[in-house]
Amino acid sequence: MQPNPVPLDQVDLADLDVFERNEAWGMFDTLRREAPVHWNEEHDGGSGFWSITRYDDIEMVDKDPETFTSTRFTNLEEPPEEYQELRRSILETDGPRHLALRKLLMRDFNPAQLRRYEDFLRGLATLTVDTALQQDEMDFVDAIAADYPIAVLARLLDTPEEMTPQLISWGNEIVGFSDPEFARVLVNSEESQKYRHLPFSSPVSQEIFEYGRKLAAERKDGDGEDLVSKLVNRIPEDGVPLSPEHYDNYFLLLVVAGNETTRQAISHSMKALMDNPDQMQWLLEHPDKMQQAVEELLRWASPVYHFRRTATRDVELHGKTIKSGDKVVMWFASGNRDDTKFDDPYTLDFTRFPNDHMTFGKGPHTCMGSNLARFEMRIIFETLLPRIASIAQTGEIDRVRSNFVNGIKRFPVRIESKQG
Amino acid sequence: MTTKTTVREHEGDMLVESAVLGADDVLVLTLVDPDGDSLPAWTPGAHVDLILGPDLVRQYSLCGSPADSRAIRVAVLKAPDSRGGSVAAHALTEGATVRVRGPRNHFPLVTAPRYVFLAGGIGITPMLPMVAEADAVGADWHLFYGGRSLASMAFLDELSAYGDKVTLVPQDEAGMLDLASILGDPRPDTLVYCCGPEGLLGAVEERCAVDWPASALHLERFAAKATDAPAEGERSFELVLAGSGLTLVVPPDRSVFDVIQDAGVSVLGSCHEGICGTCEQIVLEGDVDHRDSVLSESEQAANDAMMVCVSRCRSDRLVLDL
Ligand code: HEM
Numbered sequence A: 001m002q003p004n005p006v007p008l009d010q011v012d013l014a015d016l017d018v019f020e021r022n023e024a025w026g027m028f029d030t031l032r033r034e035a036p037v038h039w040n041e042e043h044d045g046g047s048g049f050w051s052i053t054r055y056d057d058i059e060m061v062d063k064d065p066e067t068f069t070s071t072r073f074t075n076l077e078e079p080p081e082e083y084q085e086l087r088r089s090i091l092e093t094d095g096p097r098h099l100a101l102r103k104l105l106m107r108d109f110n111p112a113q114l115r116r117y118e119d120f121l122r123g124l125a126t127l128t129v130d131t132a133l134q135q136d137e138m139d140f141v142d143a144i145a146a147d148y149p150i151a152v153l154a155r156l157l158d159t160p161e162e163m164t165p166q167l168i169s170w171g172n173e174i175v176g177f178s179d180p181e182f183a184r185v186l187v188n189s190e191e192s193q194k195y196r197h198l199p200f201s202s203p204v205s206q207e208i209f210e211y212g213r214k215l216a217a218e219r220k221d222g223d224g225e226d227l228v229s230k231l232v233n234r235i236p237e238d239g240v241p242l243s244p245e246h247y248d249n250y251f252l253l254l255v256v257a258g259n260e261t262t263r264q265a266i267s268h269s270m271k272a273l274m275d276n277p278d279q280m281q282w283l284l285e286h287p288d289k290m291q292q293a294v295e296e297l298l299r300w301a302s303p304v305y306h307f308r309r310t311a312t313r314d315v316e317l318h319g320k321t322i323k324s325g326d327k328v329v330m331w332f333a334s335g336n337r338d339d340t341k342f343d344d345p346y347t348l349d350f351t352r353f354p355n356d357h358m359t360f361g362k363g364p365h366t367c368m369g370s371n372l373a374r375f376e377m378r379i380i381f382e383t384l385l386p387r388i389a390s391i392a393q394t395g396e397i398d399r400v401r402s403n404f405v406n407g408i409k410r411f412p413v414r415i416e417s418k419q420g
Numbered sequence B: 001m002t003t004k005t006t007v008r009e010h011e012g013d014m015l016v017e018s019a020v021l022g023a024d025d026v027l028v029l030t031l032v033d034p035d036g037d038s039l040p041a042w043t044p045g046a047h048v049d050l051i052l053g054p055d056l057v058r059q060y061s062l063c064g065s066p067a068d069s070r071a072i073r074v075a076v077l078k079a080p081d082s083r084g085g086s087v088a089a090h091a092l093t094e095g096a097t098v099r100v101r102g103p104r105n106h107f108p109l110v111t112a113p114r115y116v117f118l119a120g121g122i123g124i125t126p127m128l129p130m131v132a133e134a135d136a137v138g139a140d141w142h143l144f145y146g147g148r149s150l151a152s153m154a155f156l157d158e159l160s161a162y163g164d165k166v167t168l169v170p171q172d173e174a175g176m177l178d179l180a181s182i183l184g185d186p187r188p189d190t191l192v193y194c195c196g197p198e199g200l201l202g203a204v205e206e207r208c209a210v211d212w213p214a215s216a217l218h219l220e221r222f223a224a225k226a227t228d229a230p231a232e233g234e235r236s237f238e239l240v241l242a243g244s245g246l247t248l249v250v251p252p253d254r255s256v257f258d259v260i261q262d263a264g265v266s267v268l269g270s271c272h273e274g275i276c277g278t279c280e281q282i283v284l285e286g287d288v289d290h291r292d293s294v295l296s297e298s299e300q301a302a303n304d305a306m307m308v309c310v311s312r313c314r315s316d317r318l319v320l321d322l
């Protein structure tokens, strides 16, 4: 459904309450139409940012790292200069070094490599669904969406099964870093100042680092095929080995990047299917179109609202001057609702093809796990949908209080199941 | 041994005297010599290189008046997929300097009693001095100018001075340029000049090939494209998708990615420029012409994987494990 329009002078994309209420969409619409380059003040001490909301502009920014750099960090938070090196991962690296680091694992996520995991994924999806459907009242997030992505990652990292719950709670704490319910220490709170040397300014990062280092020590010089072994034993293409800090941050990114995001993609997708019974029906009748449907569900879900860049020089865009040093925010979620790119963007349409959404970004930093996330989604829905006789929402949805992750915390449903 | 004669081209920094939006996403730059010196002479159809960075050289047609030896004018369309060239040019503001090489002319206006000018979008730029000249010498001419919408079409004010010699065809109101009727009357005394996006150029070439004299058509391929991998000279090849059991053809103007997608086979991509690695596919057979920025030289040489959004094939047959 088309969101309610929001007058330009009421647009504030730094106000997290707006996101908790799921009301950013109307603001995106206004900005795309009236103010495609829009200055937004911040209320927590941040220096403010430019919002880029049109599809074409976002693509242009994401593809021009020389002008819009990632090296000054990519969330709204502005880590102090002295901690930036400690906290830097591939997300905050550009140029040849970025490519060299990215390539350490990039090709391990290509479809051909991922095919090796298909049986494992199907088994895991079946187990997840079987377990969940033992009751008919459940929180969909908890019962189905939450643990599956991290269990896949645990397999790719080859961590022991008993560690999986720990990985899940780490992931929750890190990614919900602006939500009081999840974060042990809220970002930009007084206490977080103690942890500004750590990613997400969170003490949890330290725990994840330590676990990652333990794995690295065990696997160094081994011949393991898991991602950790590859990370510690491969030399980046530019010949410069991975520093211990770079390893820490790479490992952390793997643990968190594909966890919360994929979970949200699955939860939003289920909600979208329930809200659009005609599309659900169509999909049940066209099981061979699952992959195409997944692309539309990803456009719809937009689990990552934005990534941030920083201008390296003055840039004139749509009559506004972005000054060198200004933060520039690419609202991918807005690009996914741009009606110059998508007909009827607020209609869920599984026949949309091609579907060139920007859920995973568009440039050299395009999500490395995009093919994995797509694969996970396809398999969980291929497993789950045939098992649902009926599904209904039984209570309010709670959303994550964040303008970074577009997240659902609680999604109570009743499922009447059948044998698949 | 052969010796190469190098003709020295004019190259130097120029001052941006003004930078104004001429239409949606079209930035019109007026450039002057920083010391106020007079500029090299040029003729309609000429272009210059703007050197925007070490690897960022873009060509822009001159769209001011050749009689003006004090300033030159170019217009830049912001195209999101031109690898930053237009972005860098759009970042130029009044008072900035930019390095300029040229002018040179690969698209000169040959004297003729009659002209048909066809412009698509930003392809209007070389046409402006051309129609001015044709008008000044009293030739019989007509300009057909197509664009996405009136708001996207630059220089409408200046063109209004020519009255009904100019036909505007905004696509959102009037559809595409009707080439069948515009070029429906081949005449030996008429030359056809065309500049615009590849789709228009190809269609005009095809139309003129039917019954126009071979030398009638003059066209300039889109300035921004000239330094990117040119679509001209691309060859077509056969594409076999081993897993799906399909045999397809990749024509010169389509990517492997597009052809796979058109055939209804799922292929995933993101950047479509060979910079993200999302679209990698396994190659079973064929001599891959790698054009991505992701695979290293040795990975490219291994010839067992390719980025299908940009890379092509040198041999006649490409077999993918898809
Ligand atoms: C639906 C689920 C997911 C979404 C929506 C998502 C979204 C994104 C986005 C928007 C970016 C930044 C793109 C840019 O700046 O242009 C990104 C980067 C990244 N993602 Fe994902 N992601 C998902 C799943 C995953 C998974 C499963 C993994 C792997 C385990 C992963 C690993 C990464 C990594 C390593 C990067 C950094 C790439 C770089 O900087 O070069 N993501 N993701």
Ligand code: FES
Residues within 6 Å of the ligand: B268, B269, B270, B271, B272, B273, B274, B275, B276, B277, B278, B279, B280, B292, B294, B307, B308, B309, B310
């Ligand atoms: S789609 Fe990015 S490399 Fe092909």
